[in-house]
Amino acid sequence: MTDVCEGEWVPLLVPDMPSPQELLPWLERMHAARHYSNFGPLVRTLEAAFAQQFGMASEQLTTVANATQGLELVLQTLGLAPGARVLLPAFTFVATATAVIRVGYQPVLADVDAQVWMLTPEIARAACECMRIDAVLPVATFGMPHDMRAWQQFELDTGLPVVIDAAAAYGSQWLQGAQGTLVFSLHTTKSLPAGEGGLVVSTRPGLAAKVRQLSNFGINLDPAGNMPVGALASLGSNAKMSEYHAALGLISLQKWELYAKKRRALQDNLMHEMDQASGHTLAWQNQGTGGPLMAPTLLCTRLPNTEIRDALEQACKQAYITTRRWYQPLLQHMGALEQRCLSLETPNAVELAQTLLGLPFFLSLTAVQRQRILAVLQQVVH
Numbered sequence: 494m495t496d497v498c499e500g501e502w503v504p505l506l507v508p509d510m511p512s513p514q515e516l517l518p519w520l521e522r523m524h525a526a527r528h529y530s531n532f533g534p535l536v537r538t539l540e541a542a543f544a545q546q547f548g549m550a551s552e553q554l555t556t557v558a559n560a561t562q563g564l565e566l567v568l569q570t571l572g573l574a575p576g577a578r579v580l581l582p583a584f585t586f587v588a589t590a591t592a593v594i595r596v597g598y599q600p601v602l603a604d605v606d607a608q609v610w611m612l613t614p615e616i617a618r619a620a621c622e623c624m625r626i627d628a629v630l631p632v633a634t635f636g637m638p639h640d641m642r643a644w645q646q647f648e649l650d651t652g653l654p655v656v657i658d659a660a661a662a663y664g665s666q667w668l669q670g671a672q673g674t675l676v677f678s679l680h681t682t683k684s685l686p687a688g689e690g691g692l693v694v695s696t697r698p699g700l701a702a703k704v705r706q707l708s709n710f711g712i713n714l715d716p717a718g719n720m721p722v723g724a725l726a727s728l729g730s731n732a733k734m735s736e737y738h739a740a741l742g743l744i745s746l747q748k749w750e751l752y753a754k755k756r757r758a759l760q761d762n763l764m765h766e767m768d769q770a771s772g773h774t775l776a777w778q779n780q781g782t783g784g785p786l787m788a789p790t791l792l793c794t795r796l797p798n799t800e801i802r803d804a805l806e807q808a809c810k811q812a813y814i815t816t817r818r819w820y821q822p823l824l825q826h827m828g829a830l831e832q833r834c835l836s837l838e839t840p841n842a843v844e845l846a847q848t849l850l851g852l853p854f855f856l857s858l859t860a861v862q863r864q865r866i867l868a869v870l871q872q873v874v875h
């Protein structure tokens with residue numbers, strides 16, 4: 494690796510955003526309509542496309558500015574008492590927990606399944622036996638979909654509302670014929686990149702409409718509502734998706750199938766080559782009963798132990814290869830969160846955090862970059 498210099502860092506991710514040329518006709522369309530935000534024609538077109546994909550009425554979904562706001566507003570619509578306990582995995586992105594706290598609830602951190610790396614209905618049932626839980630917020634970790642029929646059964650058995658943080662799972666997480674609530678991210682790094690954006694899909698009567706109203710400050714826009722149009726119905730926020738972002742989302746939607754296919758092929762190839770380079774000592778996230786991951790956006794592996802993980806991280810750094818300890822430290826070890834969360838025993842999450850490393854994953858990865866990564870793996874792990 495001595496012939497590689499600092500300017501040649503292999504990045505962790507490279508977004509597949511629409512080009513300026515692709516965007517221009519959409520910007521012209523937007524400008525001709527003189528509609529730039531506030532549920533304009535492009536947002537409506539995007540929402541109609543989503544409604545068709547999910548086979549749902551357009552009132553059952555709404556776009557939002559990002560998944561974090563989507564989660565906050567969905568949690569707000571649940572109308573739980575202040576301090577209500579929301580169960581979520583200890584191994585997730587910080588926004589899952591901050592959304593809960595900002596709405597006035599308390600996160601309860603649970604373990605994840607050792608193979609699927611996600612909070613399962615079984616883990617949630619066991620948590621409910623340990624303490625009072627008021628709602629559950631499982632995460633579709635790294636885009637891996639949940640089994641919605643199993644979560645619907647959990648809701649029926651326990652009476653607790655379940656909201657899936659499906660931020661990274663656009664195109665993988667579907668309702669699968671079950672009742673449920675899903676929140677997706679359309680961030681640049683996700684499978685349907687719109688720069689920033691989010692999507693809330695819910696079979697709960699009135700939930701998406703309420704989130705839509707809350708995303709527009711909480712103002713009543715319904716002429717048939719029981720208050721004048723423009724009156725403040727509830728305390729909302731400004732979490733509307735702009736027409737600019739909807740334009741990007743619409744372009745990305747046209748290319749989604751092709752990109753998802755390429756990403757699946759790249760992931761398969763890399764995993765195969767990395768398995769060989771490491772003497773088959775790596776472990777990968779397993780598919781659960783929710784179905785396959787359709788559009789991987791990152792690559793995470795588990796090393797045999799912490800020493801090897803740390804050595805690989807160090808060797809990558811020396812070879813100018815970017816890595817990331819995704820979702821680490823665990824939420825209970827983050828200074829800003831630890832006093833605000835309750836935590837159950839999380840042995841699988843702890844073990845994951847000690848052995849997991851994110852490696853470069855993007856469609857424009859060159860053969861030379863790939864060889865550099867494989868060479869480091871072979872040197873450290875084999």
Ligand SMILES: Cc1ncc(COP(=O)(O)O)c(C=O)c1O
Nearest residue numbers: 559560561586588589660678680
């Ligand atoms: C699990 C999870 N939840 C929420 C978010 C936040 O999504 P957004 O950036 O759209 O607010 C992310 C973003 O990476 C995420 O990974």
